[in-house]
Amino acid sequence: DAMVIQNPRYQxxxxxxxxxxxxxxxxxxxxxYWYQQKSSQAPKLLFHYYDxxxxxxxxxxxxxQSRRPNTSFCFLDIRSPGLGDxxxxxxxxxxxxxxxxxxxHFGNGTRLTxx
Amino acid sequence: xxxxxxxxQFLSIQEGENLTVYxxxxxxxxxxxxxxxxxxxxxxxxVTVVTGGEVKKLKRLTFQFGDARKDSSLHITAAQPxxxxxxxxxxxxxxxxxxxxxxxTMLLVxx
Numbered sequence: 610d611a612m613v614i615q616n617p618r619y620q621x622x623x624x625x626x627x628x629x630x631x632x633x634x635x636x637x638x639x640x641x642y643w644y645q646q647k648s649s650q651a652p653k654l655l656f657h658y659y660d661x662x663x664x665x666x667x668x669x670x671x672x673x674q675s676r677r678p679n680t681s682f683c684f685l686d687i688r689s690p691g692l693g694d695x696x697x698x699x700x701x702x703x704x705x706x707x708x709x710x711x712x713x714h715f716g717n718g719t720r721l722t723x724x
Numbered sequence: 725x726x727x728x729x730x731x732x733q734f735l736s737i738q739e740g741e742n743l744t745v746y747x748x749x750x751x752x753x754x755x756x757x758x759x760x761x762x763x764x765x766x767x768x769x770x771v772t773v774v775t776g777g778e779v780k781k782l783k784r785l786t787f788q789f790g791d792a793r794k795d796s797s798l799h800i801t802a803a804q805p806x807x808x809x810x811x812x813x814x815x816x817x818x819x820x821x822x823x824x825x826x827x828x829t830m831l832l833v834x835x
């Protein structure tokens with residue numbers, strides 16, 4: 610089945626130690642998103658790629674970076690994780706950037722713990 | 725500014741009860757999507773409503789889009805424990821190229 614896969618499901622890192630989360634998709638969708646979600650709150654968009662075009666949200670800290678080396682893969686790099694960065698990180702894709710026929714397809718997330 | 729307001733934020737009910745979740749905005753949305761997120765998983769799309777006044781049914785779930793396309797509701801009939809999860813409404817409004825999410829309604833259905 611076509612899907613969005615995130616690895617790992619659980620990641621523990623130390624305060625200040627860089628960490629990378631990965632996402633792959635078999636849907637061949639143009640758009641890939643990274644969301645941060647804290648305990649039963651709505652997902653908060655960090656950034657997204659429309660094909661190779663990177664779009665950063667204005668309030669996303671510089672500590673968060675992303676790479677999309679090809680259509681299928683997207684990475685979230687946290688350069689110096691703080692305790693406040695502990696959260697569920699969700700990757701999502703959509704066929705196009707907006708529209709009723711472009712819902713988001715989410716992965717199951719990576720739960721990040723910072724010690 | 726929160727473009728989409730969801731209410732209630734938390735709902736705890738017994739199996740068999742009915743409930744309604746609301747998603748309201750002062751902005752017009754070209755479409756609204758409803759997602760359900762079960763614990764430890766990513767959100768999954770339930771339905772998209774596009775036309776003002778539209779009603780869509782998904783088994784025991786009924787979704788309605790307001791006539792002015794500023795609000796939506798989700799009604800669940802005879803809730804079951806499997807309905808437990810975080811319900812999120814989301815939409816594209818004018819001037820925004822990405823989906824705006826409401827804060828969500830956490831539903832707990834006890835046996």
